[in-house]
Amino acid sequence: MEIIRFENLSKKYGDRKVVDNLNLEIQQGELFGLLGPNGAGKSTTILMLSGLVKPTQGNIYVKGENILKHPVVGKKSIGLVPQDIALYPTLSAQDNLKFWGRMYGLKGQKLKDLVEWTLEVANLTDRRKDTIKGFSGGMKRRINIAVALLNNPEILIMDEPTVGIDPQSRNSILETVQKLNEDGMTIIYTTHYMEEVETLCNRIGIIDEGKCLIVEEKEKLKQKIIDTESMEVELSEVSEQLLESLLQLDYVTKYEVAGDKKLLIYMHNTAQHLKDIVNHLSNYNTNILQISINEPTLENVFLKLTGKSLRD
Numbered sequence: 001m002e003i004i005r006f007e008n009l010s011k012k013y014g015d016r017k018v019v020d021n022l023n024l025e026i027q028q029g030e031l032f033g034l035l036g037p038n039g040a041g042k043s044t045t046i047l048m049l050s051g052l053v054k055p056t057q058g059n060i061y062v063k064g065e066n067i068l069k070h071p072v073v074g075k076k077s078i079g080l081v082p083q084d085i086a087l088y089p090t091l092s093a094q095d096n097l098k099f100w101g102r103m104y105g106l107k108g109q110k111l112k113d114l115v116e117w118t119l120e121v122a123n124l125t126d127r128r129k130d131t132i133k134g135f136s137g138g139m140k141r142r143i144n145i146a147v148a149l150l151n152n153p154e155i156l157i158m159d160e161p162t163v164g165i166d167p168q169s170r171n172s173i174l175e176t177v178q179k180l181n182e183d184g185m186t187i188i189y190t191t192h193y194m195e196e197v198e199t200l201c202n203r204i205g206i207i208d209e210g211k212c213l214i215v216e217e218k219e220k221l222k223q224k225i226i227d228t229e230s231m232e233v234e235l236s237e238v239s240e241q242l243l244e245s246l247l248q249l250d251y252v253t254k255y256e257v258a259g260d261k262k263l264l265i266y267m268h269n270t271a272q273h274l275k276d277i278v279n280h281l282s283n284y285n286t287n288i289l290q291i292s293i294n295e296p297t298l299e300n301v302f303l304k305l306t307g308k309s310l311r312d
Contacts, residue, residue: 003028003155003186004049009058010210011044018044020210022058026188028154031181033201033218034190035298037306041210042190043083046157049188050080062155079153083160085140086147089133093124093143096132100147118146121176138169145176155186162193174200194299204298208306222296229270233263234290235281242284249280261289270295 004026011019019041026032036042047053049060051067051074060067060074067074087096097115101107106114119125122142132140141161148156158177162170177200181187189200197204198218205215214221238261246255246265251273256264267273270293281288 001028002026003063004188005061006045006049007059007061009045009048009060010056011041011048011053012056018210019048019055022207022210022212024205024212024215026186027203028186029181029184030202031177031187031189031200033197033204034188034207035194035197035204035302036190036207040208040306042207043159045207046080046159046188046190049074050078050157051075052080076151077153078155078157079148079151081145081148081156081158081161083163085144087132087140087143090131092129092131093119093122093135093146094128096143097146097150101150104151106150114150114152118149121149121180122146123172123176136166136169138165138172141165141169141173142176145173149180153185155188156180157188159190160192161189162191162196194297194302198298206302206305213305218298221301222298229267229296230294231265231267231270231274231277232258232290232292232294233265233281233288234259235261235263236287236289237261237285238263239284239286242281242286245280245284249277251276 002025006022006024009019009022010017022041022045034042034045044053048055051071055068062074062077065073088099091099094115097118098111101111101114116125119128122145124139124142124146127135127139132143135143145158145161161177162173165173174196177187177189189197191197201218203215203217204221206213238257243255243257246252251267251269253266253268255266258264265277267277274293278288278291
């Protein structure tokens with residue numbers, strides 16, 4: 001069931017269009033990866049969904065309600081984890097959560113219960129009375145997530161939640177994201193780390209220059225965009241006859257000589273034709289010393305669609 005819909009959404013700053021007629025639907029309960037190079041329009045899209053930036057044109061629907069006309073629906077339903085740390089360094093973790101909880105209008109037992117729950121989610125209950133200025137970068141990120149959870153949102157937007165932290169803290173945050181999603185929370189996740197999207201996300205949208213280039217399930221996306229896989233083969237001998245014969249095979253699209261005795265062979269359905277290519281190579285008085293299959297990755301897809309690295 002649809003929980004978020006962007007309809008013909010655009011945002012201009014002067015003559016520059018940073019989001020250009022964006023149409024996108026996000027389903028309830030999914031962990032959606034939103035990818036794009038720097039300046040693609042990701043952050044502006046997130047800010048418009050969060051109600052912090054007003055669109056130039058278009059509509060945003062949350063749970064069927066137009067939040068441009070009924071902003072309270074968005075405020076009640078959405079939690080935002082910003083890329084920048086939004087904490088008071090001289091306050092304790094607990095006092096930061098209490099402060100931000102009051103900003104949400106929480107008080108009394110409900111505030112107390114939510115502070116307890118968010119500290120538990122952040123795995124920082126034992127550091128509740130310590131000041132933020134003494135926390136590591138990873139601990140600050142975890143409290144940043146806890147703040148976004150204080151209104152117990154149905155939708156959590158996470159903008160680069162693991163940037164600049166150590167591997168242990170990063171793994172802790174990824175485990176938290178997975179657990180929140182398993183418990184039913186809809187999550188929109190942006191990152192510059194492609195491996196996080198590979199691990200976490202069910203469906204992925206790629207935007208560039210303010211336009212949505214494609215939205216698809218992760219595995220379908222790879223197969224839809226990258227129609228060939230490559231196989232790296234090291235042989236005892238590589239003859240001209242062998243090279244000429246490769247392009248006569250209908251499942252081989254091209255080859256590259258990667259060294260004196262190494263070949264990169266590009267083909268459709270590598271697994272299906274693996275036995276065929278091995279038999280073919282064996283007919284040319286050569287021994288196969290090593291063989292490996294390079295399957296398409298999200299990085300390949302991203303490069304093909306945008307012409308850029310995710311971290312550009």
